[in-house]
Amino acid sequence: MNAAALKVNLSALKMGGKIIVNTDGFDARNLRLANYPEGENPLENGSLSNYEVIKMDVTKMTREALKDFTMGMKKDRAKNMFVLGFCISCTAVIWITQLLFLKEKFGKKPDIYESNVKVLQAGYNYGDTTEIFTTTYSVEKAKMQPGTYRSVMGNQE
Numbered sequence: 001m002n003a004a005a006l007k008v009n010l011s012a013l014k015m016g017g018k019i020i021v022n023t024d025g026f027d028a029r030n031l032r033l034a035n036y037p038e039g040e041n042p043l044e045n046g047s048l049s050n051y052e053v054i055k056m057d058v059t060k061m062t063r064e065a066l067k068d069f070t071m072g073m074k075k076d077r078a079k080n081m082f083v084l085g086f087c088i089s090c091t092a093v094i095w096i097t098q099l100l101f102l103k104e105k106f107g108k109k110p111d112i113y114e115s116n117v118k119v120l121q122a123g124y125n126y127g128d129t130t131e132i133f134t135t136t137y138s139v140e141k142a143k144m145q146p147g148t149y150r151s152v153m154g155n156q157e
Helices: 003-012 028-033 058-065 072-088 095-106 110-130
Strands: 018-022 052-056
Touching: 003 028, 018 072, 058 072, 058 110, 072 095, 072 110, 095 110
Parallel strands: 018 052
Antiparallel strands: none
16 A cells, blocks of 8 residues: 555554555655645554554565566556565465466556566565565455346446
8 A cells, every 4th residue: 555545445454454555655745645744654653553564665676576678657557466466475376367367458468468477476476585474364265146246446437
């Protein structure tokens, strides 16, 4: 999360839960845009003491993973893939699902597909080598009643 995402979503988080923050998203400009009071950084003022805060410079690590790609600032669009890879490192999730999704979504744009796979792997490697998570999590398939469902995403009208 960056400062704005934290401010909007903090009330929905469980006490004692983990918060992954992109430290690059907590500079003075981002704090001001998120309407935090002057000099009040939630990463430094103790307001997140009821949570396990995992601080990472996701922007920097994403750009480093993509240093050989000529994408300009579009590299920053892959930050979520870095965090996804990081989260996968602490789960029993099988990689093939994510790779198939990326192939389906970006298969016709090889540079975007390859960059996302590269960043996903970098995030996984970071989580695996830093050993931040000491527990492996398993997410079971949701049990849903048969029926017709609608997928609602923030980028659809």
